[in-house]
Each structure stands twice: as C-alpha cells, then as structure tokens.
Amino acid sequence: MSKKRKRDPETLEHSAGTPADLKSSKSEKDKSKPKKDRNERLESSEKPEAKFASLANATEIDSITEGNVVDLANDTMEVDEPVALKDAATGSDEKQSSKKDKNKKRKDEDLSTGHLSILSKFDKYRAEVLASGPRIVAKEIVSEEPLQGLHPLPQPAQAPVQKVDPNSVLPSYLSQPTTVPTSQRPPFESFGLPELLLSRLEKLGFKDTFPVQSALLPLLLPDNRLPPSTPRSDLLVSAATGSGKTLSYLLPILASLINRIVPHTYALIIVPTHELATQVQRTAHSLAAGTSLKISTAIGTRSFEVEKDHIIANDIGSTGADILIATPGRLVEHIRNNPQFTLRHLQWLVVDEADRLLSQSFQDWVEVVGDELQKPFSREDEQGGFDITSMGLRTPKRAADTVRKVILSATMTRDVGRLAGLKLRRPQLIAVDDIGGQEMAIDGSDNDGEDQETADKGLRELNSLPSTLEEHYYPVSNPTQKPLILAKLLSDSQTKSGILVFTKSNESASRLARLLELLFAKKLGKKRKGSSGKDWRIAVSTSDKRKKEISANTSKFKASTIDILISTDLMGRGVDLPNAQLVINYDSPRNEKDYIHRVGRTARAGNKGITWSLVEDSEARWWWTGIGKVRRSNSDGINKESAPELNDEALQIYEGTLEKLGREVRGS
Template sequence: MSKKRKRDPETVGSNAEVSADSKPQKSKKDKSKPRENGDERPASPEKVTFASLANVTETDPSTEENVAEGLNDSMEVDKPEDPKSIGAGSDGKSGSKKEKKKKKKDEDLSTGHLSILSKFDKYRAQILESGPKTVAKEDVPEEPLQGLHPLPQPAQVPVQKVDPNSALPSYLSQPTTVPTSQRPPFSSFNLPDLLLHRLENLGFTDTFPVQSALLPLLLPDNRPPSTPKADLLVSAATGSGKTLSYLLPILASLINRIVPHTYALIIVPTHELATQVQRTAHSLAAGTSLKISTAIGTRSFEVEKDHIIANDTGSTGADILIATPGRLVEHIRNNPQFTLRHLQWLVVDEADRLLSQSFQDWVEIVGDELQKPFPIEDGNIGFDITSVGLRAPKRASDIVRKVILSATMTRDVGRLAGLKLRRPQLIAVDDIGGHEIPIDGSDNEDQDQDQETADKGLRELNSLPSTLEEHYYPVSNATQKPLVLAKLLSDSNTKSGILIFTKSNESASRLARLLELLFAKKLGKKRKGNSTKDWSIAVSTSDKRKKEISANTAKFKASTIDILISTDLMGRGVDLPNAQLVINYDSPRNEKDYIHRVGRTARAGNKGITWSLVEDSEARWWWAGIGKVRRSNSEGVSKESAPELNDEALEIYEGALEKLGREVRGS
C-alpha cells in the first residue's frame, strides 16, 4: 500500500486531467509553506472556474435544471473507504490513481462550493434578465381572485361639438344658450328684501330670460369675496333686460357697505345710455345709502370730481360710477384722488362698439390701473384669509368681477384679450327657444349662406327679438325715396312713435324738411280721426347740442313728437318705450347697426314693426347680410311692394323739391 502524498496547491481546481503515470510535483515557483499539522491548503476561490455556466446564453428551463442536478451530484460526499480495500483491485496502481483523482475532485468542490453557488446565482440572474421572458410551468393551484369587482364609473360628459376649422377658444365657439320659456319670479332668487320691494313697486314681478340666466351667476353667495369667480360675456337682444341683470347683483353686494368707495364701474359708449342706467339704478337703490354718479362730460371736470370721489367738502363720492371711456381716462390721468383699488365690479355695456373704437386706449389704461398693487396699509384686512387656504389679493384685478354685454357680442379674440378675462363664460340669449346656436352663427337648415356671412357669424352672435315684425320695401328710383316714404306713412295707421334712421346729418335734415312740405299738402289718404292734425317732426343728430337731443328724446317719449329722425346716434342704448315703428330710410352699414336700430322697438316683450326702404343697388347686399341675421320669428322678413305714385303725388313732390332748393339757396 502506497502512502498518500500531499496535494499540490496549484493543481487544486485545475481543468487539466492527471495522467496515470504522472506524479504530482511541487512547483519550484511556489514559495508558500505548507500549513502545520499536515492540513492541506484549500483552493483559492479566484482560481475556480465554471466554464459550463459561462457559456450559457439562453434561458432554457432544461438547461437550468441540468446545471442544478450536476451541482447536486457533484456535491455529494463519498463515505471514506476502508484503508485495507485500497489497492485491492486487480490493478492496484491504477485503482490508487483513480481514487486520488476522485478524492481530489471531491475536495475541490467541497472547498469552493460557496463561491460556485454565489457565481451560479449571479449568472442565473443575468441570464434570466437578458434572455426571453420564459418561465417554467409549475403545477401551482390557482387561487380565486377576490376584491376585483369593477368600480362604479361616473357618467361620461357629453361630447361637445367642435368645429375643426375654428381657431376660437371653446367658451366662444360653444356658448351657453338660455331657454326663453322659463321666467321665474324675482322672489325665487336670493335678493335682499329691500330690492324685492322696489321691484314690486316698479311693476317687475317675473324675470326676463337674460335676468333668469345671470342672477344665479352674479348674485353674492357664501364664498369669501377673494374667491375667484368666472367673468361673463352676455349676448342678448336689445331691450331684453340686460341693464337690470347686472344692476341687481351689484346693488345686492353693496347694500350693506360701510365706507363709501368706487366699488362698481359701468362703462357705456354714450352719455344718453349713461343717464338711462343712472336713472334705473337710482330707482332700484331708493331707500339705501348708496351713491350713484356719472362721469360723462356733461359738466365741468372740477364739478364732476366732487361727485365721484370722497373729499373734505363733505361729498361721499360714488359707490357706483357710470362713465364714458373718454371721461374715465381723463379722471384716471388727471385726478390723483380717483382710484380703482376698491373696485369689485367692472361692467362694459355695448361692448362691441367700445372695443371696436379706441376711445383713448381706455382698455389698456383701465387694465393698468387694476394691476396696481395695494398699498402696504391696505394689506391688513383684519382676517388672515390664508388660514383657510385662500390667497390674499394683491391688486384689484384679483377680485374684480367683469361682465361684458352687447346685443351683437364680438367673438374677436384679439379685441377681447385686452379685457384680461378670468375663466370667461359666454351666455347667449336670443329668443330661439333654447336651441343650440350653430358654430357658424347660421341656421342648420340654411345651407345656401355664402362663406362671407358664415365668417362673420364666427366673430359675432346676432339675434333679433321674436316680437319684431319686419317689412322690406324695394325702391327702384332712388330720387323718389322721400315720396315713397311719405306715401307709406300717410297710408299707415301708425300715428306716433315713429323713429327714422338716415346715413348722415345732412340726409336727416333734408328728409325732415321734405316730409313737412309733403304732409302740408295732405299727401295720401287722411288718417282716421286725425284729419286736421299735422305731423310733428324733430331731428336729433350729432351736430345738435346735447340739451336739444335730450329734449327731443323726452318729447318723443311723451308722444309730443310723432316722428324723430336721427342717425345711428339714437341706435344704441336708448330706451324708447313708445317706439312703435322703426324705419331704415338709408340702409345701415352692417348687420350690427341694423340690429341696434330695430332694437329701439319690440323691447321687453312688446310688439314692434320695422320698415326697410332698400334701393335696387343694395338689394343683393341686404339679403346676403341683413337677411341672414338669426331670427326667432318664424315669419322672417316680409317683402312688400312699393306704393304706386300717381301724377298728383309726383307733382306735389316736384313742388316740394323746388321749395327746398330755394330755402337752401336763401332765395
């Protein structure tokens, strides 16, 4: 029996096979000393290689199983054999070598198994991550899923119709329409008792559609004043009650005010409309301490200052200021005591006209004034609103509520941008019974509308009251138009309340004098019960003094004047309750002017009539533009025949023209 030799450390973990005749020799370069007690030196983990795993590139489940089985088999430790049995084989020398080789292999695996297992886990993880995601199937019983019932879903928001060719923002292309069938009483709204009593005394019990739509949105609620609210754009026909719809919320919010300041600013285009709004506000605010004043240029600048600001002379200033844009800019620039820092309401009435004209850049100037930061002493308001999660306002623009109104609301984004609206919403009330307004502003059934009119509809919302009766009279000979009008009026049963619009001051004065001369000759049939009465005619144009214009308006309302002839000066914002007939002697410049002209009648649900005398050269333009304006009246425009002119009427007309010529020449 041969003795066991000490193992060469360099042979531990090597992949070279030991031949049967070779004898292990200690390397001369190995200078390491053998351990004491004859312990064999274990193999270094760094020298142990696992080539079979390094060559694995695919994550085949069978490959992983075979590798694992090989490791398990190789890690089994054989029981030590009886020394007597060593070399008992037929070939003692060969058996001894095989035994040594086997023991060497077992010792290599036993000493490096920790390193091999760690490397195996590392390589296995890398292979699983880099290879295809295949997982060996295992017979694992599936557990029933629990708690995965479908959650209840909220109702889907109806899809809004969007014009893919429109560049308008959604609030302009998709206005909120208001049905006209609902007219709840004022008592159903959260109005102060004082205002309800005033409305009842003035004869107002039920709301108009525009009022029923705006009051819930504008009346004060329980939210803090600094809570942001949406600004409103309102498109409603003339005479639909827009003035009352914004005055009531303003008065309701200021009725308990303590310190007088300019809390509400109402901007209008003309001093006539300003006076009318002031009169309505005074009627509603009777019995309160609120002060309402105007800045419209009808009095000197120094006198006006004492009425709109608080000063040492005892004036309490104006809580509600109604101003024209030019005069307002003058106060902002030249009145250092005037400020808008306390402003809570900004109302722009007849917005299409105010925005289409510069008026000394009032939009930019008012906007800059609202952006001025509050003084430091105004920062302490007595209550820290930030404690309830609100942001403290730093300027008036943070709290002011803007209401923009017009009968022909512009949808020009460029014009509206200067107003710096906050979360704007467009409310459209046009007596269409609550039907949706098409994006192009035209009827769905009307497919013949030309592209030019459709493009205009994208920019503006136009509508006419349902109680308006429209008549179209063609005039083939323009030189005889005054005679045609005189004949129509003479044959009509309308005795007063007639408003006639012309294109210029000269045309208004000339027509007024010709009608006086023609009526003096008793042209046409005599009016029943009024055969001896002459027509009373007045002219209100821009070349007249304001006092004269106001006097004519008052006389017309009192029916002292039968016929009032004017330019578009009287076409906006003037309430003429007794106007029964509106006549377009000269065609308006556009659809907007037509809507505002005829809007002087058929107001507040009353009936009204309009005549349009159209020359042949204007007929095509008239029908393509004005004829396509959206109407709630199903009858539309009635095309009539011009009256026949006999020789006697023509002779009277020739005499009137001759006399007018002599008067003009002064002969």
C-alpha cells in the same frame, strides 16, 4: 457557486506525503491537465445553455421541476479542497477508488443540479408573479371601503366641456359659445336675491326673469358655497337689444354691495353715450332705493370741477359714487387729471355696448383703465391709513387681481385683437339666443353664395334679432321718390304714433322731416284719428342738436307727444323707447350691426314690433347678402312687399313740395 476542480486518481495518489510534496504535486497536476479535459468543460458549459433555452416554455419547466427534483441539501456542487487533500494523504486505495467513482458520478449530475437550481429560482419567481394578481384585486377592494367620519370638501361646479373645432382660428371660448334658450323664465325669488331687492323688483312690476337674466344671475351672484378667494370667470354676453341686459348686471352688483361699510368706488359701468348712462343710472336708483349706496355719473353734462365732488372721496373719507356710470372720454379725463380719483378698490367692471366702445379709441380708454387697475396697493390706501396687516390680514396686490369683468353687446365682437386689451380672466361667452340654445354657425359654411368678406364677419360677430320682431322690405326703384313713398306708407298704415325713422346723415334727417311736414300739409296723408284734427307731430334728433334738445325730444317721444322722431344712428344704441312701435330704415344702415341696433329700439322686453326697410335697387344685393343673412328666430323671416302705387295727383303734390323746399333753402 465556486469553481469545481477535477480530480485525477493518479494525481491524488502521488499527492500523499509531506506538505512540500503536496505543493509540488499540485503544481505538477495543474501543468499536466490535458487539453481534452478543457474542451470537455467548454462543451459542458455550452450544453446547459442550449438545454435551458429549450426549456423556456412554462409547461416544459413544470415537467422538469416535477420529475427531476434533486435534494440539494444532500448533494454538494463543489469539492472541499482541504477534505480532498486529507483523503489523498491517507494513501488508501479503497478510498481513492470510491472517491473517483463519486467524482465521476458527480460530474454527470453537476449539470442537471445547476440547471435545476436556476430553474427552481425561475419557477419560484413565476409563481410569485402569478400570485400577484389576487393581491392587486384585494388592494382595490380594500380601497373601496367607505371612510368613517371623513367628508369631502365642497368643490366648485365644473365648467361644461365644449367641443373645439380644430379648423377654427378663434380661442375655444369664442368659437364655442354657451348658448342659452329663451324658453325658461324662472321668478327672481328663485335666485336668492336679498329681500330688499326682491321687494323693489315687485314694486317695479318685475316678477319673472328674462332669458338673459336667468342665464347671468347664477353666474354673477355671490356663491356662498365657494371661498371668497375662488376666482370667477369674466363674462362676454351677446343678447338682443331690449332683452334686459342692464338688469342682469345691476342686480348682482347691488347684491354684492348692499352691506358695504366703507364707501369706495366698487363698480364702474362704461357706456358709449350719455343717454344710455342716464338710463342706467335711473334704473340703478330705482333698484337701490332704501339702501345707503350712492350712484353717480361722469358723462360730461356738467363741469369737470362739479363732477369731481360727486365721484371722489372728500376730506372725511366718504365717496360720491359706490357705483360710477361713465362715458370713456370723461372717465379718462378723471383718471389723468383728478389725483384723488382711484379704481384701486374696484370689484366690478361692466362694459355695455362693447362692440362700439372697442371699435373706437375714445382716448385709448382700454389702456388707461387697464393701467389704473394694475397699480399696486399701498398701506396709505387702506381705511384711514390703517395697516390691516397688523391684524394678520393679507392685502390684495392690485385691483386687477380681484375685479370681475362683464362685457355686453347685442352684436358682440369676436375680434381677438380688440378683446385682448380687456385682459379677461378665464373668459366665457354667453349667447342668449331665440333659436333655442342651438350652436351658432361661426364658420360661414351655411352661407351659400356668400362672399368672403361677409363670411369673415361671421367669424368675428355674434348677431341676433328679437323673435317678436316683424320685418318688411320695400324696394325703391326711383330714389328721388323715396320721401313720397314713405309718406304714402305712413298715411296707409294703422300705426299713427311711436314711429322712429333712421337716416344716414343729419342733413338727410332735417330734409326728410321738412318734406313730410309739407306733404302732410297738402292733405296727402290722412288726419290722425283722435287728435282733434291736428297733423302729424314730427321732431328731429341729430348730433348737431344741443343735448338738452335731444333729451327733450326723447322725453316727448316716450310721452307720445311726438308721433314721428327722425334721427341718425345717434338714437340707435342703448336708448330705451318702450313706446316705439315702428322703426323705419329710410336710408340703409352701414352694416348688419347698425341694422340690429336700429330695429332693436322696438320689440323690446318681449313686446311686438315692426320694422320697414326702404331699399334702393342699387343696394338690394348688398342688403340681402349682409342684412338678409343675420340670424333670425322668427320663422316668417323678412316679408318682401311691393312699393305703393303713386298716381298723378300724388306726383304733382310731390313736385310742388320739392319746389317749396328749394325756395326755403335758398331763402327766397
């Protein structure tokens, strides 16, 4: 809006004449403007603002706009200066008088006209805002119309959102494991396994899965609904011994490699002992019968040069092992000293009995294997030196980008420092628990009276025992009489075979075996029924024995030609002894993990088993604080028994036995 000029009648009257006179009169008019007019203009400029502020309310605005609408098309808000000068030049008194009246009237209406112009714009904007609501709703309705001829792309299943404990110092995948109940055992045929594997399972007598298998097979088997490049989570698995962990990872590996064309080392299974490696190899051979897959071991039972020919590629490009089962020490030796051995085509990395493998260095096997997986591919690594990029195919950068890692143990460590070396991708912890899928206590809050050291262990470990295990606790007040107490318990027991006894050292195992032989020879124990009057058959397997002797004793124990096998924790991990009915802790284990692995030699694969623990009075408090707090699904818990009574005759026989053993040790 242009500035409005105030017209004085006298000024207009003197302005008639020549242009020069007009110019002069205009100058004089500007100089002769009184201050009073300026003050009136200032007051008039303030009044509209005050009035506009009072009209901010929407109802007042509506009332003003409805009752005081002015036709702006017929009224002008400013004076056209050339027309005013022309009228002044006519010198007509009548026109000057009418002009004066008109200007005076316009002076009064200018304020309301200007305000109404602003208010009309405001009212128009307010109407647009109020009208915008229905348009937004209409837009949402249109967006809900179904699309024609378009289908959404298949998306991978979303991982369940787990609650995170803000007070936990562990990563979310460790502090909130996915627990799996043991109530469901679907058949193997429901998981889409290849027909060849299903037929092999049927011949081996496997029809329904165990809980650990039903939990892992859907996560590990290839998913045809997802693109091959879709990243899959690495898994940590905590399940009781004898729960079927070996089958749970062998089946997915075999299913993924059953149609392989070019032989390479595609799967690496790392185990702590050669006994467990041999056991895994036998299971894999049984399942892979009828396929062209090759399975071998690197465990140090044969010379290094002979072993090389069974696990590496030869001159024609084939390999001795599509699936390699190795102990960590021997594996490191091949990586460092065998230039032809490579893990660059690896697709599966399985670490069984992970808690033991990670707690000991074994020539820094974690770092060595990790560095090997990080080695980049080169064109010479392709099939026969052929460059697949010439066909438009993209070569993976390194094996670490695609390898799937599966970490298993009955006592899974939750030590972040130990697990960090494995460099897991999007890890997920699966705990197969007989409690029925309940969340596991990890913060020690439910351990009344528990010391801080044991509570800290609860943060780091996942421990569980089979639900079919029956536990018995026998207090021993006099440790010197412990061999006699054991002999008395065995003589009174209904179990006459399949007995596994654990001691704390090689010397203790050998000494106990000889004392039991002498005590049974003294007719302290009863003859075994159905054995043609033969005494108990006892054998010892310790680390100071030759590997062939240990393997022979294991085979005899499985065949029930040995009744009692006495050993250290050498036999406590990974060894499958299906006929073990009774496990005896003659000497208390060093910790809860050793106890779990010891008693896990029985009550395997859903079968029942019994364990005895002979605990000295000095060990009782530690035993109940540590081992007594291990999670149990068996509602009976631990049965506290009374040690058998020893009469004078038994004590005399025992003293004579000790004297004879002393003479044998002295060689007299």
